[in-house]
Amino acid sequence: KMLEYEYDGLKHLQATKTVSVPEVFNCGVWQQYQYILMEYIQPEKKSSEFYNKLAAQLANMHAITTDNFGLPYHNYIGSLPQNNTFSKNGIEFIIHSRFLPQLKLADQQDLLPVAMRKKFDQLFDKLPQLMPEEHASLIHGDLWHGNILTGLQGHARLIDPAISYSYRYFDLGMIS
Numbered sequence: 001k002m003l004e005y006e007y008d009g010l011k012h013l014q015a016t017k018t019v020s021v022p023e024v025f026n027c028g029v030w031q032q033y034q035y036i037l038m039e040y041i042q043p044e045k046k047s048s049e050f051y052n053k054l055a056a057q058l059a060n061m062h063a064i065t066t067d068n069f070g071l072p073y074h075n076y077i078g079s080l081p082q083n084n085t086f087s088k089n090g091i092e093f094i095i096h097s098r099f100l101p102q103l104k105l106a107d108q109q110d111l112l113p114v115a116m117r118k119k120f121d122q123l124f125d126k127l128p129q130l131m132p133e134e135h136a137s138l139i140h141g142d143l144w145h146g147n148i149l150t151g152l153q154g155h156a157r158l159i160d161p162a163i164s165y166s167y168r169y170f171d172l173g174m175i176s
Helices: 002-016 050-062 090-108 114-130 169-175
Strands: 024-030 033-038 075-077 080-082 136-139 148-150 156-158 164-166
Touching: 002 024, 002 033, 002 050, 002 075, 002 136, 050 136, 050 156, 050 169, 080 090, 090 114, 090 164
Parallel strands: none
Antiparallel strands: 024 033, 075 080, 136 164, 148 156
């Protein structure tokens, strides 16, 4: 269902009319292969306004807020499942739906030394002092430079979302 959730995420972002995404036409399964059919984005040189317009679009998207962190369905970030169980508490949401699933994967592959795991526990204790209290914002969720294309007239087009309602800083941290 990875591409189905990408399709849903793109449709959700498109409906907000805040960020530019490719038009998506269909998704499904053919034999054993998943597919998503979307508009082709002809690569172009970034316009002089590229970053200013992208920043304004992201600010508009992040202005869409709700009281609950999460999403009505789970999705993927890359090839990894992403839990979006609703929570009224943003700190609990990021610990239980973002950090702990990744730490569990690292533990299963014996990639996380015990000392590092203890540092995460210390971080979890400090998060209420580090994270501002705010409403959950609509975020792209996987906003690294590879998911920002330069399309028509040199403007940003976003692809491959892992949307949720969360801290807007997640997008800003990934994009930097």
